[in-house]
Amino acid sequence: MINIAICDDDLVFASKIEAMLLQISKKQMIKMNIEVFSDGSELWDDIAFGKNKYELLYLDIEMVRINGIEVARKIRENDADAILIYISAYDNYFIELFEVEPFRFIKKPVDDYIFEVYFNKAYERILKDETYFEYRFNKADYKIPINNISYFESSGRLINIIHMDGKDKFYGKLNYVEKQLGDSKIPFLRIHQSYLVNYRFICKISFSHVTLRDGTVLQISEDRQKKIREQYNNLLVGDFLDE
Numbered sequence: 372m373i374n375i376a377i378c379d380d381d382l383v384f385a386s387k388i389e390a391m392l393l394q395i396s397k398k399q400m401i402k403m404n405i406e407v408f409s410d411g412s413e414l415w416d417d418i419a420f421g422k423n424k425y426e427l428l429y430l431d432i433e434m435v436r437i438n439g440i441e442v443a444r445k446i447r448e449n450d451a452d453a454i455l456i457y458i459s460a461y462d463n464y465f466i467e468l469f470e471v472e473p474f475r476f477i478k479k480p481v482d483d484y485i486f487e488v489y490f491n492k493a494y495e496r497i498l499k500d501e502t503y504f505e506y507r508f509n510k511a512d513y514k515i516p517i518n519n520i521s522y523f524e525s526s527g528r529l530i531n532i533i534h535m536d537g538k539d540k541f542y543g544k545l546n547y548v549e550k551q552l553g554d555s556k557i558p559f560l561r562i563h564q565s566y567l568v569n570y571r572f573i574c575k576i577s578f579s580h581v582t583l584r585d586g587t588v589l590q591i592s593e594d595r596q597k598k599i600r601e602q603y604n605n606l607l608v609g610d611f612l613d614e
Contacts, residue, residue: 372402373494374424374425375405378411385408399605399606404423411438426497429457439459440464440470503515521572521585525566529542549567
C-alpha cells in the first residue's frame with residue numbers, strides 16, 4: 372500500500388489527479404491510500420499530528436495560507452525520504468524548489484503520459500525501501516525481503532518460499548499468504564491454486580504457463596488464464612512507461 376497526498380486549492384483539479392492515480396492503481400494492481408487537501412496547512416496538520424505518513428505527495432505551489440514550498444520545508448524537517456512532485460502553472464520558483472529537493476515538476480495542464488511516467492519513476496524509488504515477509508517455523512521467527520521472493524508454493528500443509536538465496540518453508544495456507552501480501556508494493560499473481568508468483572521474476576508468459584528468470588516453468592490454472600494475462604500485460608505497460 373502506498374500512502375499518497377494531493378494538495379491543491381483547486382479541488383476540481385485535485386479530483387482529476389486523484390482519478391488519474393486510481394486509474395493507474397487499477398491498471399497496475401498497485402494499492403493506494405489517497406488523501407486530498409485543499410491547502411498546505413490542512414496537509415501539515417494531518418502529518419504533524421501523526422495521522423498519516425505519506426510516501427508520495429503531489430503539491431501545488433501557490434495556495435492560500437501556506438503554499439506548497441513552505442509545507443515542503445516543514446515536511447523535510449522530519450522526513451527526508453518523502454517523494455515530492457510539484458504540479459503547477461508557475462515555473463518561476465526553481466530556486467525555492469531546489470531547497471526542498473522535489474522529485475519531479477509537472478506543468479499544468481497535465482499530460483497524462485508524463486504523469487504516469489513520473490509516477491512509475493517515483494514508485495520504483497519507493498520499492499527500493501525493503502519490506503519483509505515474516506513467518507514462523509519450528510518455534511522460530513524469520514523474515515525475508517519481499518523483493519527477493521520468486522514465488523510461494525503450496526504443498527499440502529506446507530508453504531514453500533522460493534527466493535534468490537534458496538528455499539524455505541512454513542506451515543500455512545496460500546490464501547493467507549496472498550491476503551498478507553495484499554498491501555505489498557510488489558504485485559504477486561495468483562496463477563494457480565498452488566502458486567503465488569512475484570511479477571518481477573516473470574520473464575515470459577504463455578497462455579498456460581509462466582517462465583521465471585531462473586528457467587522455472589509454472590502452470591497457470593485454466594480458470595485464471597485470461598485474468599492473469601490481463602494483469603500481466605497491465606503491469607508490463609507500467610514498466611514500459613518507466614523506461
